[in-house]
Amino acid sequence: MAECLLLDKSNVKEFLDSFDTILTDCDGVLWESAAEYPIPGVPETIEQLKKLGKKVFYVSNNSTKTRAEYVVKCKKMQYEATEEEIVGCAYTTAQYIKHTLGYEGKVYIIGSSGIAGEFDAEGIQHFGVGKDEWNGRGLRDLLDIQIDPQVKCVVVGFDLHFNYVKLFTAHQYLSDPGCAFIATNTDSALGGGIFPATGPIVSAVECSTGRKATVCGKPQEPLGDILVQQHGIDPKRTVMIGDRLDTDMALAHNCGMKGLLVLTGFAQLEDVRYLAASNSTAHQKQIPHYYLPNLADLGKLITKIGLV
Amino acid sequence: MAECLLLDKSNVKEFLDSFDTILTDCDGVLWESAAEYPIPGVPETIEQLKKLGKKVFYVSNNSTKTRAEYVVKCKKMQYEATEEEIVGCAYTTAQYIKHTLGYEGKVYIIGSSGIAGEFDAEGIQHFGVGKDEWNGRGLRDLLDIQIDPQVKCVVVGFDLHFNYVKLFTAHQYLSDPGCAFIATNTDSALGGGIFPATGPIVSAVECSTGRKATVCGKPQEPLGDILVQQHGIDPKRTVMIGDRLDTDMALAHNCGMKGLLVLTGFAQLEDVRYLAASNSTAHQKQIPHYYLPNLADLGKLITKIGLV
Ligand SMILES: [Mg+2]
Numbered sequence A, B: 001m002a003e004c005l006l007l008d009k010s011n012v013k014e015f016l017d018s019f020d021t022i023l024t025d026c027d028g029v030l031w032e033s034a035a036e037y038p039i040p041g042v043p044e045t046i047e048q049l050k051k052l053g054k055k056v057f058y059v060s061n062n063s064t065k066t067r068a069e070y071v072v073k074c075k076k077m078q079y080e081a082t083e084e085e086i087v088g089c090a091y092t093t094a095q096y097i098k099h100t101l102g103y104e105g106k107v108y109i110i111g112s113s114g115i116a117g118e119f120d121a122e123g124i125q126h127f128g129v130g131k132d133e134w135n136g137r138g139l140r141d142l143l144d145i146q147i148d149p150q151v152k153c154v155v156v157g158f159d160l161h162f163n164y165v166k167l168f169t170a171h172q173y174l175s176d177p178g179c180a181f182i183a184t185n186t187d188s189a190l191g192g193g194i195f196p197a198t199g200p201i202v203s204a205v206e207c208s209t210g211r212k213a214t215v216c217g218k219p220q221e222p223l224g225d226i227l228v229q230q231h232g233i234d235p236k237r238t239v240m241i242g243d244r245l246d247t248d249m250a251l252a253h254n255c256g257m258k259g260l261l262v263l264t265g266f267a268q269l270e271d272v273r274y275l276a277a278s279n280s281t282a283h284q285k286q287i288p289h290y291y292l293p294n295l296a297d298l299g300k301l302i303t304k305i306g307l308v
């Protein structure tokens, strides 16, 4: 694993000098999945990094919260974030539709109030969030469902109320090749692997329609583009900190940033070894540049070398 | 397209002499998707083939009907079939669980009464069919759902009541690597492409669990194995007639049978040309050996050469 370096006293100064901007994943880095409190020492580390002049963005693939709601969540977890510092995939999806696509019509959403809130903030018309129960008897009764001809965009995010009716509705809109197909993210599971996440829902729609969604969350380029265009970051001077290889570290590679893996969440070192031993380009593009057992260790190193 | 021959007067005798058994798909071959009547001339063609001593099986990836229900459907469509001649994927799934796996525990089903009926016929314990609504508020409330420790097998088929709760329940059982994961079939869409079919549901469960289902319908080998073991067919002396390349024609290749494509359903000749031009092995293994515009044309050829 020559490519993935443990950060230590010998290389931390060079590492810190190599970036101005930090993108940090939240769940598994700043706090543990179901926890009510932060990972000890990590809030202090974030403060140290800010004192060193680093700009911090909180980058999450959780589409169920608006940025305003995420600020509240961060505060509860002892991280002082502003809305501008929160980059959730519901937000990046709204930005993509509004500014990249320049789409002005209605959006059919499979997803939650987090997406609805970010769309409202951008003045994007939408419907679909919430329960959509159906009491027909057979398949043919589904054809009674009204289709809105103004919808030329379908967004798929995490939805506890996902069901066959929503799948059918998305399938109907997407049978028009002119209808855009966007996913907030494609994480396979959440909550430490206990719950199916957005990926399975996206897979279902992709399979039925034979189409591929444009993904606005980690690890895809649209997220990086929005950070460059709207927030002026320089990918070459940016480090992505995360606990997942397939989203966080892949984002770093896809956008030309450095990746720092922490082992307080999903991925472990053996997963990195597995990638390093693989011949697949996709696997190679998930290998972190650096790793640390815990982000709090970065704070300790900063103190040790006497920077803050 | 040297590989895919139009059946005509010059080669039909040789074709007819090359098989004793016919597997025929139903929807798109014997009748059209939403039709109330058969494709004209096809019931008579099936009768001619039987008079020539050919054994006919009706092979369908529709998991919503039991064999008994399919006999009724066939009769309505002017095909005289017995239960023994019906090979639906709900039936092959029950056979696979009972005889191939030798599994004797309970099965959690995402699917419909067609699967339940075939499982009842084999004495396989099961639950899950029907609505499974959930009125919790958040993700964590899902953890209240009771998991049955006797379940070591999950079956996924077509389910109008598929929803996040069912996805979560399947995900929970399948997080045990000792729990078998079986799909009745993986068709992406049905009803001429209007409705999402079983494939999207299977995709969702595969994505969340990171596992691949064993598929008991077309085009996978378990179906062929059951026809060999339980019905004594000889694949080398069998022709599969169908309207789909990815299920019907792929089954012929996977099981060492001949494939005859008819153009009264899903696939058209340009789809065959697309496969023929592709370098992918998976595509090559979907190219029909023969084609006909309509299965009724086979009846006409049989009459023309004076066989029946
Ligand atoms: Mg994480």
Ligand SMILES: [Mg+2]
Pocket: B025, B026, B027, B028, B029, B242, B243, B244, B265
């Ligand atoms: Mg068919």
